Each structure stands twice: as C-alpha cells, then as structure tokens.
Amino acid sequence: MYLGALCAPFLNARSAWHNGNPTQKIQMTENVDKIEAMPQGAIRQANAALQGGRFFDALEVLSDARKKYSDALVLFPHTIRSLIFCGEHLKARALVREYLDRAVDMPQHLAECAQLLVQCQLLDEAVSTYRQLAAGGSRDGKYNLAVNLVALGNTTEAEEILTALLESNPTDGQAQLVKSGLNKATTASNDVAHIESLLAGARLSPMDRIQLHYAVGRELEDLQEFPAAFAHFQKGANLRRRGMQYRVEGDLETLDLIRQCHGGGGGGGGEQEADAQVGQEAVFVLGLPRSGTTLVDRILSSHSDCRSLGEITDFPMSLMVASGRKLAKSELVRETARWAPEKIAQSYLKRLQNFPGSLPRNIDKTPQNFLYASLITRSMPGASVIWMDRHPLDACFAMYKTLFQMGYPFSYDLSDLGRYYIGYWKLKSQWQDRLQGKVRFQRYDRLVEDFPRQARELVSSAKLDWQPECEAFHHNRSAVATASSVQVRQPLYKSAVAHWRHYEHQLEPLAAILQQAGVPL
Secondary structure, three states, X not given: OOOOOOOHXXXXXXXXXXXXXXXXXXXXXXXXXXXXXXXXXXXHHHHHHHHOOOHHHHHHHHHHHHHHOOOOOOHHHHHHHHHHHOOOHHHHHHHHHHHHHHOOOOHHHHHHHHHHHHHOOOHHHHHHHHHHHXXXXXXXXXXXXXXXXXXXXXXXXXXXXXXXXXXXXXXXXXXXHHHHOOOOOOOOOXXXXXXXXXXXXXXXXXXXXXXXXXHHHHHHHHOOOHHHHHHHHHHHHHHHHHOOXXXXXXXXXXXXXXXXXXXXXXXXXXXXXXXXXXXXXXXXXXXXXXXXXXXXHHHHHOOOXXXXXXXXXXXXXXXXXXXXXXXXXXXXXXXXXXOXXXXXXXXXXXXXXXXXXXXXXXXXXXXXXXXXXXXXXXXXXXXXXXXXXXXXXXXXXXXXXXXXXXXXXXXXXXXXXXXXXXXXXXXXXXXXXXXXXXXXEEEHHHHHHOHHHHHHHHHHHOOOOOOHHHXXXXXXXXXXXXXXXXXXXXXXXXXXXXXXXXXXXXXXXXXXXXXXXXXXX
C-alpha cells in the first residue's frame, strides 16, 4: 500500500477492523433532530470533493455550512476530520474542544467527540470524556477508557475496567485481548483454561473468536507453551484472512514500481538538490511494524529537545493534498518521482508546524514511511531517518502474532507474509545501497545487545547531544498508542531477539519462501 494506513487515526476501536480510505464518504450521524438534518447537501458536496482528492474544497464546504447551520452539531466531526486531512492540526484541536463544550449531556455526540480527541492527540481530555460515557453505562465508553488509560501508562485502572467488562460479558474478545497483553501470564495467574473453554463451547461472533485466539496465544507464549500458542495464532490469523478481500500481488506491484521510479541515488527522477538544512526539525523512525520503532521513538523522545508525534499519516497525506486531485497508487508513485524537492518538503513541513508546541526535533514514527524513504531524503536532506530492521523470521512472526487494528493485511497468511517481506527486502536492499549516509539502518538485535553504545549513536543520528534520560527510556511518561505500549514502559529486555527459534518448526514454510528468494536468514 503506497499510501499506507492513512485512516488509522480516524477509526474507533469498534470500526477499526475495516480498512479505510481518507476519501471514504462522510457518514451522517443517525437520530439527529430536524435542524441537524438540514446540512445533508453540504455533506454530500464534501463527499464529492473528498472522492476527487480535493481536501481543502471539502473543508471549505463544511466550514461554510457550519456558519449557515450554527446549531448543527453533526457538522463538527466532519469538519474536524477534514481539518486533520488538510494538516490543520491546531484548528482541529480548537474545534474539537468547542464541540466538546457543545456536546455536554449528549452521549451520542460525546462518543464522537471522544474519538476525535484521541485523533487530535488530546488523550487526557479523551479519558475524561470516556469516563463520563462509562459512568453512563456505555460498554464502548468503558472499553475505550481502558485502552486510552493503557496508552497513558495507567494499566492498573485499565485492568480493573477490563475485568469488570469480562465479568459482565465473558465472550468480549476485544476486552480479553487487551487484558491478556497487560501482564505476563504465569502458572498461578492466567486465563488460558477460561478462554479455551469459551472457544470450545460458547457461541461467539467471528471477531470475538479471532480476538480470543490471539489473546490465549499471548498467554500461552508467556507460559512457554509455544506449539499451543502458535496453533491459536494460526487459527486467529486464518479466520482474519478469510474475512478480507486482499491480494498481495497488488502490494508487490507497488513495491516494485517504487524501486523502478524512485531508484536513483538522489531518490527520484528529478535530480534537483534541496538545501542541506531543509527538514532538520523532522526525525523519521520507520520500518516494518513490530521491528523496534516504538523503542527507538521512546529513546529519542526522552530527550528534552525531542518529542514524538506518534504514528501520524502526515507524509502520505501531504502528497495526496499536494497532488490536488485523486490519483491511483501507481499514478502517485510515478508523479511524485518527478516532483521538485521543495514541493514535497513544503507540503509536509507546513503540516509539522501545525502541531502544538515547538521543539528542535519532532519524531514521525509511522512504520510504513519506509515506502517514501527516497522522497524524504531527496526533499529533506536535513531530516534524520532511522530505518529499523530485524531478523526476517523475527520480523515476520512478530507481525503474524499481532492482530492489528487496521492495515497490514499481508500479515495474516504465512505465504502472503513471506512474499511481502521479499518485496520489502528488495526495496530495503536498494535503499541501503543508494541512500548510504542519508539513512541510518538500525538492527534491533544490535540495539538490544549493545544498548549503551547504540542508543548514543541513535541520539547522535538525530543531531542531538546525549542525555542520560535517553538510556532510561522506560521512565518516559508520554502516551504510547501502539502494540508495544506496555513493553516500552519496562526496562530493556532481550527475550525478543531470536524469538522465532521457539517456533522454528512451525515457521519452516515461511523460511523456505524467504530462502528461495535469497533472503539471508
């Protein structure tokens, strides 16, 4: 997917199982009163603009409609999302706070507002709003309160909420999956027998069944019952894959096209050189998911002059907005290779400036930005780019045993996973050859085995002086909204290195696919 998981920040926990597109139709809020039904025409116009890739046109239509229908709360969420699409993050924050003030005592709007607060990275305010919804008895309010408490590091309260949810509904796979990831299962404390009994006898929704397989897989892995853990991961992945319409060939064609169109030493067809200082405020941490990107993000963001913006979608969105029209993936790959460096840099850096606050370095920790490594280095020579890498089988299995909220559809089948990794490996190998000195390729195992030295080199690669706080990254109290949110609040551990060897027999088909393509194992 050349555009990556563009809608990840715009999907809530319940709808996040469906892949989205930023040009998806804006959904009308149900059960609104008559005055809120009046802006339907504006919403239809905004939809048409989004479908055509005219993001600012959609924003203008919605902004005008808000002036005309000032009492129509239904316009707020659509306008806020359009502001985020356009990179107007400060305006989005201001508007979501206004929406929150107007949505008091209206649970339907409060739930929408809470989701938008998360998207605007206002997690403390989101937690307060979810508390209000949870107090009113909302199941989703309770679940989302727990999830955001985990992101903020409050796992104790989160576990209490999830436990209560499971007491009221033992088959709640979503709550069980999060709960099973909060603490390491032990022989004295685990939910394995309970979950397996549910899987054997209870009537479960397809998604609850998938989530419960991943949950018990996690706990069995903690208990070092690896064959049983793999069996559950595989059952969950197979069920997830059956429910998806996906062909890995499409992604492989895109990866190959990127190598062809952006394969020059300068990163693209245009050989114009950007000023060496352009982009120095940006730090990109990228690579496959589950490759150690969150660990690096926490090391660097522990520095007083560096902050993390998290897994934002601003680089791919900046390309879409800059194109000014709807383009197919292949067209965008070809066209951006011809763009002048300043067009790419200006579009992205303007969005970066629209995040609140200011520090010398700002981390964009979006894993799939590896697709744009050539564009980033060509347009922003001053940016720091850290590409996290991991042993192929560790990288693949870490993805395989993770149930992602959205995106990464290739990770639920070992054949798809192997073929995608080969395409990724070819792209990475090309950039390692041609972007030397512009990208730091960091092996996860080297970072863990030689942490003091490697951490200092990482900080230096971000053009920062060393601070001891970077080595004590687990004391970093800022929010972490990724699958590694619990792990990175713990001291460094080495058990994830060569973890694949516990599953060496089960991964033989994957290893054969990789070896046949020449991937070194």
